[in-house]
Amino acid sequence: MLLAADVGNTNVVFALYDRREIKARWRIATDPRRTGDEYAVWLLQLLEIEGYGREDVKQIIVGSVVPRAIHNLTVLSEKYFGVTPLIAGQGEAQWGINIDVDLPSSLGADRALNAIAAHARYEGDLIIVDFGTATTFDAVDFNGAYKGGIIAPGINLSLDALVGNTAKLPRIAIEAPRTNSVIGTNTEDQMLIGVFWGYVAMMEGLIDRMKAEIGRPSKVVATGGLAILFDLHTEIFDAVDSDLTLDGLAILAERSA
Secondary structure: OEEEEEEOOOEEEEEEEEOOEEEEEEEEEOOOOOOHHHHHHHHHHHHHHOOOOHHHOOEEEEEEOOHHHHHHHHHHHHHHOOOOOEEOOOHHHOOOOOEOOOOHHHOOHHHHHHHHHHHHHOOOEEEEEEEOOEEEEEEEOOOOOEEEEEEEEOHHHHHHHHHHOOOOOOOOOOOOOOOOOOOOOOHHHHHHHHHHHHHHHHHHHHHHHHHHHHOOOEEEEEEEOOHHHHHOOOOOOOEEOOOHHHHHHHHHHHHHO
C-alpha cells in the first residue's frame, strides 16, 4: 500500500492508498519542528486503529510546500517503515508535465499535483481553484501543461487581517450568510457579507477573466476545505474534487513504480 503525505502550510494530510483507492486518511497541524519520532507515535496508532500495520506500507510519497518538513518525514519513512520516500517533483517523482511559467522551480508542489490529477481525470482546458491557506487559481491546457495562475489570500487570512487590524470587530466563523442580502443590519452580518460574498465575487470575476484569456471552453475544478461550502452558493464550479492533491501524489507514485 501507498502512504501519501500532503504537507500544506496549515495541515499535513496523510492518506493510505490501495492502488487508487483511499482506505484511510488523517490530518495534523503543520509544524516543521515536529520530529519523525513524533509523527510515528501519532501515525502508527492511527494505522492500528484502522486495522493496518507498518508492514502494510510498501511505498511512501511526500508532496510539500514547507521544505523544512521534508527531512523529518524522511526520517519517519526510513526509521519506522523501512522505506525511502519519494519526494514529489524530485528524482523518480519528477512532475512529468510541461510547466510553462517564468520560473518552473518556483511552482508549489500542491499546484503541480493538482494539475497532474485534474488532467488525468478531466478533459480539455482546466481552471483549478484550491482553497488552502492561500486560494490559488491555476490554468492547465488540454495537453496537461501548466500555464500559470493566480495567488490570492485565503478567506481565513482575509478575516484574520480584518479582525487583527481593527479594535472593535469581533471574530466570526466562516459560513454562508443567512440570506442573500448584501445589506447587513449588524456588525457581524456586515462582516460575513463582506468576507463571504466578497470572496464569491472575487472568484467569479477572476475565473471569468481567466476564461476570456484562455479563449477556449474551460472546466472549473475546485478542491480544498472550503470548496464544498462555496459550491453551494455559486455556479462557477463544474466539479468539486476534495482529493485532487492526494490523487496527484498517488499518480506520481504509480508512475515511479
